[in-house]
Structures are given as C-alpha cells and as structure tokens.
Amino acid sequence: MLEGARILQQGVDDQPLYIDESPQFAEFLGYARETGFIGANRFEGFSRLSASSSVFANIARPYASALFDLANETKSVAEVEKNLSEMGALISSNADFSQMLSSPVISAEAKTIAIEKILAKAKFHKIVANFIRAVARNGRLFVLPTMIDAFGELCAKARGEISAEVISAAPLSKKQLGDLAKTLKTKTGKTVTLDASVDPSLIGGLVVRVGSQMIDSSLKTKLSAMKIAMKEVR
Template sequence: MPCGYRLSCGQGKTSESSDLVTDNVSLVSGVAQRYASALLDLAEEQGVTAGVERDLLGFEALLKESADLNRLVKSPVFSAEEQLNAISALLDKAGISGLAANFMKLAARNRRLFVLPSMIASFRAQVAERRGEQTAEVISASPLSDDHVAALKEALSASTGKTVTVAAHVDPKLLGGLVVKVGSRMIDASLRTKLNSLKFAMKEVG
C-alpha cells in the first residue's frame, strides 16, 4: 500500500492508575496526529492535498449520516478483516480512491479504525494551520444552517485575525446553544454577544 510504510503507530503503555481514561484519550489523540501528519506529508509530496481533504470530508459526512457505519468504525466486536472488507466496499461505492482510501484501509488493517474520526479532524486542523488558517470546533444541539456557519466564521475571524474554518458537530445531549473551541482555547468574552445572537436565531428557526 503506498502509504503503509509512513503510517505506523506504536502501542501506548496502559496505565494501572485511576488516570486510565485520560491516558486513553491522550493515546487516541497521539495516534490521530501521527497518522494525519504522515498522510498530509504524503499528500503534499504527491500534490493531492485538496483531493484527499475532499475525500476525507466525504467519508466524514457518511459517518454523520449512518449509525451502522459508526458502529462498524467504533465497535471492537468486528475483526480487522471484517472492518477492512466493509470499508473497502463502502469506499468503492462512494467513489473514494487513491491516497485517502489507502489511508482508511490501513487504519482498518492496523485496528485503528475507531480513531478515524479523530484522524480526519487532525488532518483538517493541520491543513488549516499550514494554510495560515485556524479551525474552530463547534458543537451544537442541532445542525447549523449555512447562514449560521457563515456568521460564526465572520465572528471568529474578526476575533482571531486569521481565516477560520468551522468543523461543526452535533450533540443532541447539549441543552441548546453552542460550544466553540478555537485551537486549545474556548471562545473569549469578545465573541459572546455575537454568538448569543446566533443562539437566539437558532431557537427561532427551531
């Protein structure tokens, strides 16, 4: 596989302390960053970064739409072979090929498919950083409209002084409003007025 030799990942040490959950989160984050970084390096070398990003976004959209696909990706019940076969068939059907497809198949072979959503998020963040952009992780109780996303981009770009891309996620358990994180920080007070107006707009639409 073209990207196999560059996308390796070691096993992390399992903590026996009460910090096991934190350690697991750190492990997932580290794995995601390493895979995404290797993929981005290869994509840039081959001049296919935009295409890889488009394919990953396409797969991410499928994840959001399909509970069965989410189960396949996250459940430890499936073997690596079962995950690989299912993902390969899905990628063919979705028209996703080349480096992005090889990347996802490698994740399946290496029993890292459950980290794939984090890998995609990390890839997007690294691409944005190399473009001089920042990625805002936005969580809302219901899907944001195109107008809401555009307003968020404008408010966040004005606050940070950089071009901001929005990675929107839906969490039905969230009790209304928005959770916005840019880089390693939550939104600052200067944005709250603008975001509150968006919240009111969302309530009116909903």
C-alpha cells in the same frame, strides 16, 4: 520523500506499517480490559469517547501527518481532504457502520470486507484508499474519525485557517454564522471555519471555542453564576 510519507508508503505498499504510539494507549487498553470494554458482547462507550481525547489524538496524529506529507508531495491535498470528508460523513451518519469500526468483537477480516466494498463504490483517490487499508490492517479503524479530523486540521493550518466550535441553543442562520466568522477573523487575524452545533440546554446565547480559548455567553451559564452568587449572599 518526507519521513512521514515514507513510513505511510511502506504501509500502503502492503509492507508492515508500524508507527510509535503513545504509552497512554497501552494504559487505556489495560483499563478497557479491566472494565469490560474489551471482551464484552457489545462495545458500548468506547465509540462514544471524545474524538479529541488524548489517547485517540496521540494515535491519530502520526497517521494524519504521514498522509498529509504524501498528499502534499503528490499535490493531491485538496482531493484527499474531500475524500476523507466524505468518509467522515459516512461514518457519522451511519450508526451501524460507526459501531462496526469501533467494535473489538467484529473480526478484522469482516471489517476489511466492508471497507473494500465501500472503497469500490466511493472511487476515492488511490492514496486515500491505500491509507484506509493501512489503517484497517493495523487494527486502528476505531481511530479513523479522529485521523480524518486531524488531517483536516493540518489542511486548515496550511491554508492559514483555524476552526472554531460554536454551540447555540437554536440553529444559527447563515447571516449569523457569517457575521460570527467575520468577528472571529478580526479578533484572530486568520480565516475561521465554524463547526456549528445545537444544544437546547443552553437556553439562549452561545458557547464559542477557538483552540484552548472559550467564550461562554450562554443563558445557562449566566443563570448558574446567578445561583452561585445568591448562595454566597445567604
């Protein structure tokens, strides 16, 4: 069994699960306590932190990697990915559930009870159910959405795919998304999955992010550049 899977298996078999975490996380906890993020009556702001933040990503990565190793070893990657996607959709579509996962004022026992009810209804693969239980037991449910994203990225990488974030001023049609995916595939040489969202403030055009690269053809950016150019002329 691969090392990551072995570590995770220890956790899902009701044994202590300890995964080294980034020193940034300890720093973040100190900052959170000082600013009132932890200990406040309402836990606002923490759940709104970007899922791509280095703190969350550093915590999520070893969990996702261990789960991927175990799923790959048991030839259940596709089913695990599907189950996690369903869990992610539930979290993103239910504000109360999302807030519960991220709140430090809700007891671990209460969170575990809620998670068990969901797992009983969801009928997830045993690996997924045990993984979520291990995450809950370790007090890391607030990073679960990031773990789900990280697992999806590992699956996409294994399939030779890459993901691209597409932000437009108005919803794009299926044809437009298909054409964009084909164009990006030609440029990158890989199959591209699109994560599309809408931001009316762009006014027009697109913003496309692929990895660390960004193409910004939005009208908002062009107008901003024009304003800067006009100031320089003065």
